[in-house]
Amino acid sequence: MNFSARQKKLAVVMRQAGLDALLVTHLPNVRYLCGFSGSAGVVLVQVGERSHKTTFYTDGRYTQQAHEEVQNAKIVVSKKAALAEATAGVIQAKIRLLGFEADQLAFATYKQLAGILGRRTKLKATSGLVEQLRMIKDADEISQIRASVLLAASLFQTALSVAKPGVAETVVAGELELQARRAGAEKMSFDTIVAAGARSALPHGRASAHPIPAAGFIIMDYGVILAGYCSDMTRTVHTGPVSRAHRRMYDAVREAQLASIAAVKPGVESGAVDHAGREILKKAGYDSFFTHSTGHGVGIEVHEPPRLARGQTQKLAPGMVITIEPGIYIPDDGGVRIEDMVLVTESGNEVLTPTTKDLITL
Amino acid sequence: MNFSARQKKLAVVMRQAGLDALLVTHLPNVRYLCGFSGSAGVVLVQVGERSHKTTFYTDGRYTQQAHEEVQNAKIVVSKKAALAEATAGVIQAKIRLLGFEADQLAFATYKQLAGILGRRTKLKATSGLVEQLRMIKDADEISQIRASVLLAASLFQTALSVAKPGVAETVVAGELELQARRAGAEKMSFDTIVAAGARSALPHGRASAHPIPAAGFIIMDYGVILAGYCSDMTRTVHTGPVSRAHRRMYDAVREAQLASIAAVKPGVESGAVDHAGREILKKAGYDSFFTHSTGHGVGIEVHEPPRLARGQTQKLAPGMVITIEPGIYIPDDGGVRIEDMVLVTESGNEVLTPTTKDLITL
Numbered sequence: 189m190n191f192s193a194r195q196k197k198l199a200v201v202m203r204q205a206g207l208d209a210l211l212v213t214h215l216p217n218v219r220y221l222c223g224f225s226g227s228a229g230v231v232l233v234q235v236g237e238r239s240h241k242t243t244f245y246t247d248g249r250y251t252q253q254a255h256e257e258v259q260n261a262k263i264v265v266s267k268k269a270a271l272a273e274a275t276a277g278v279i280q281a282k283i284r285l286l287g288f289e290a291d292q293l294a295f296a297t298y299k300q301l302a303g304i305l306g307r308r309t310k311l312k313a314t315s316g317l318v319e320q321l322r323m324i325k326d327a328d329e330i331s332q333i334r335a336s337v338l339l340a341a342s343l344f345q346t347a348l349s350v351a352k353p354g355v356a357e358t359v360v361a362g363e364l365e366l367q368a369r370r371a372g373a374e375k376m377s378f379d380t381i382v383a384a385g386a387r388s389a390l391p392h393g394r395a396s397a398h399p400i401p402a403a404g405f406i407i408m409d410y411g412v413i414l415a416g417y418c419s420d421m422t423r424t425v426h427t428g429p430v431s432r433a434h435r436r437m438y439d440a441v442r443e444a445q446l447a448s449i450a451a452v453k454p455g456v457e458s459g460a461v462d463h464a465g466r467e468i469l470k471k472a473g474y475d476s477f478f479t480h481s482t483g484h485g486v487g488i489e490v491h492e493p494p495r496l497a498r499g500q501t502q503k504l505a506p507g508m509v510i511t512i513e514p515g516i517y518i519p520d521d522g523g524v525r526i527e528d529m530v531l532v533t534e535s536g537n538e539v540l541t542p543t544t545k546d547l548i549t550l
Numbered sequence: 551m552n553f554s555a556r557q558k559k560l561a562v563v564m565r566q567a568g569l570d571a572l573l574v575t576h577l578p579n580v581r582y583l584c585g586f587s588g589s590a591g592v593v594l595v596q597v598g599e600r601s602h603k604t605t606f607y608t609d610g611r612y613t614q615q616a617h618e619e620v621q622n623a624k625i626v627v628s629k630k631a632a633l634a635e636a637t638a639g640v641i642q643a644k645i646r647l648l649g650f651e652a653d654q655l656a657f658a659t660y661k662q663l664a665g666i667l668g669r670r671t672k673l674k675a676t677s678g679l680v681e682q683l684r685m686i687k688d689a690d691e692i693s694q695i696r697a698s699v700l701l702a703a704s705l706f707q708t709a710l711s712v713a714k715p716g717v718a719e720t721v722v723a724g725e726l727e728l729q730a731r732r733a734g735a736e737k738m739s740f741d742t743i744v745a746a747g748a749r750s751a752l753p754h755g756r757a758s759a760h761p762i763p764a765a766g767f768i769i770m771d772y773g774v775i776l777a778g779y780c781s782d783m784t785r786t787v788h789t790g791p792v793s794r795a796h797r798r799m800y801d802a803v804r805e806a807q808l809a810s811i812a813a814v815k816p817g818v819e820s821g822a823v824d825h826a827g828r829e830i831l832k833k834a835g836y837d838s839f840f841t842h843s844t845g846h847g848v849g850i851e852v853h854e855p856p857r858l859a860r861g862q863t864q865k866l867a868p869g870m871v872i873t874i875e876p877g878i879y880i881p882d883d884g885g886v887r888i889e890d891m892v893l894v895t896e897s898g899n900e901v902l903t904p905t906t907k908d909l910i911t912l
């Protein structure tokens with residue numbers, strides 16, 4: 189990973205914001221800037237007119253890990269908490285204007301920080317400075333994301349071989365997760381969703397102890413983390429005979445998903461991608477059952493900018509990796525969602541998820 | 551679960567703090583107060599001199615779940631985000647002094663809230679008001695925690711049957727997690743630790759793709775969430791012949807763990823429990839290798855108050871559920887940790903984890 193290039197880009201953004209330094213406390217941003225994957229670490233980036241200096245702070249539990257993982261940063265292992273040591277570093281460096289990550293830093297932590305720094309250092313709330321860089325994936329990241337997507341896709345066969353009427357949703361999730369482990373995944377990128385029958389009408393139907401019923405949809409929405417990068421995919425299958433109504437639902441979602449994918453290209457507003465699929469569902473009479481947004485960025489976090497939702501004006505750009513995942517949910521009946529990961533390319537897009545979208549019946 | 555009693559106790563604490571209302575945004579606290587287990591919900595508790603009023607806010611994705619789960623609170627399902635709706639509720643109720651959870655609320659969210667409320671409502675940072683109540687588990691909670699502990703303990707046999715030289719740590723973790731699913735666990739309470747050979751010297755050795763070596767310790771640290779309550783246990787086993795040095799390490803940790811458990815009773819400071827085990831390791835010459843604290847509370851969250859660490863003055867009280875988990879970690883050699891969950895009783899304590907502490911060799 190080219191941490192040096194990332195830090196240079198951040199330094200440019202920081203200079204534009206008039207900052208002397210930025211305190212990076214959000215762990216996915218820490219990982220992005222220097223490679224540390226542990227759960228206690230802080231990065232301080234100081235900028236001069238033409239140079240920048242990056243320091244990574246952690247505590248004694250992570251001495252070995254820090255030296256193995258952290259690149260392009262001075263490593264400081266503290267007997268105190270990482271943030272306390274970083275604060276001391278700010279004072280020592282006589283930083284005047286220090287940015288902090290206001291969307292993540294807790295109010296109480298901010299107050300402590302402000303109390304210790306006093307008048308010497310002015311704190312400035314910043315929002316998304318690193319996230320904005322993370323939206324555009326570099327070549328190394330795209331390669332990692334491809335591997336993570338393919339691993340997730342390979343697990344769909346496991347899910348199909350286990351899922352049948354009478355089997356608990358959690359057992360399908362558990363088998364899929366065991367295969368993920370065997371294939372080298374660090375962990376799942378979020379709580380695996382297996383929602384069968386009427387439960388498929390819940391957009392957030394985390395796998396439960398309910399058995400799969402004899403007839404109905406099963407939504408399976410899952411992803412893995414591989415070498416720090418997330419994947420996220422959804423397929424909907426069906427047990428028992430497929431009614432005309434269910435076939436119509438499925439076909440509408442598939443058509444909507446393809447329409448949104450077709451809209452993905454550089455320069456297009458993310459809201460327009462949402463609109464393309466939503467229009468299809470509207471024409472089919474399902475728009476009131478599409479109760480969430482169309483997608484989100486994926487990378488070090490499974491949900492990261494950009495958002496693909498109604499009215500969003502963020503323009504797509506090459507290197508963005510997003511999900512396209514329309515769905516419809518009819519209470520007490522069932523739901524359908526189809527989700528791919530899609531890379532924005534110079535000329536349009538590339539669908540990364542290789543899995544069929546034909547309706548599979550079990 | 552007796553949500554009414556919990557809310558009454560909170561109202562007493564709020565009156566003592568002079569608050570007119572408390573905005574509860576930390577999800578484990580939301581769950582504790584009204585039963586909601588979803589990922590987007592806010593509770594507003596208003597207090598009068600002798601009465602209190604609890605309102606739960608969520609958005610449209612959780613309509614059904616809110617009505618199934620939420621008790622002892624008025625339910626408001628909003629088209630906006632839950633917090634925005636709750637803020638409107640604060641304005642409408644003309645609340646003058648509103649507490650918020652400063653340890654969790656992000657600075658940016660605080661600023662938005664303050665901007666909307668303006669001069670009408672004064673915001674007051676609070677810390678641990680609900681967590682303080684959650685420290686003392688009620689009978690329903692103790693019963694749930696017992697079930698969660700027993701489920702976790704039952705998985706140790708699975709781990710023993712899979713773990714052997716050459717098998718990847720992640721495969722041991724994966725088999726254990728699959729069994730957890732089969733037994734009805736919602737999920738694991740944290741990333742399963744399986745750390746074998748030299749990796750057992752890492753206090754945070756999340757299961758990796760490394761195979762278990764022919765000889766050495768294997769630390770297995772895991773827990774499940776069952777019906778909303780966490781468990782957490784650690785056992786250390788050994789592959790190959792056990793050297794005298796390793797036997798000595800193991801015995802020292804076991805003795806330290808028993809000493810700390812023996813110190814657990816009402817009225818004792820949590821720091822004294824830490825001290826009891828640490829002294830044993832000191833006498834055996836291992837104190838510099840015991841690099842973390844002795845334990846923590848467990849309940850809706852796997853790490854919650856109290857902390858059992860050097861110098862902590864929190865007094866133990868009946869109904870607290872804590873871990874006792876000393877360990878020693880010798881770089882490039884290996885580590886040992888033994889962890890039980892322990893209930894503080896009126897007369898002393900009860901060890902909830904039933905698993906043997908004899909050194910098992912595989």
